[in-house]
Amino acid sequence: MARNEQLMKPATAAKKLGVYLPATPEEFREGDISRSEFDRLQSEPPEWLAELRRTGPHPRPVVAAKLGVSVSGLARAGIDEALTTQQITELLQQMPEWLVTERATQAAVRAENARLKEQRRARD
Known part of the structure; x- marks a missing residue:
């Protein structure tokens, strides 16, 4: 992670991703998400994110x-x-x-x- 990279709370990231936070994996809910991690989630959504968005x-x-x-x-x-x-x-x-x-x-x-x-x- 870059030294001065912005971090966002899991609730903020979930809101921006359009998913219900309590349904996300525990590791997503546990810590802050960097801008690069968030961008990666958007561009290459993991299966859990694709499934949440779908169902x-x-x-x-x-x-x-x-x-x-x-x-x-x-x-x-x-x-x-x-x-x-x-x-x-x-x-x-x-x-x-x-x-x-x-x-x-x-x-x-x-x-x-x-x-x-x-x-x-x-x-x-």
């Missing part, structure tokens, strides 16, 4: 993105734990009422943000 459990921001809702929408629905890819797929197939409502809310927010961005662009 989960996924952290809430990833769950929200896969469901097309906000993290707040997950909270309103009472979903506060990590979900696996299979659980997410089942929710998308079942489309419970809360998911339909939250997806519509998220779509409206995106449309409004796009409208405001276009309005700002027109003024500049």
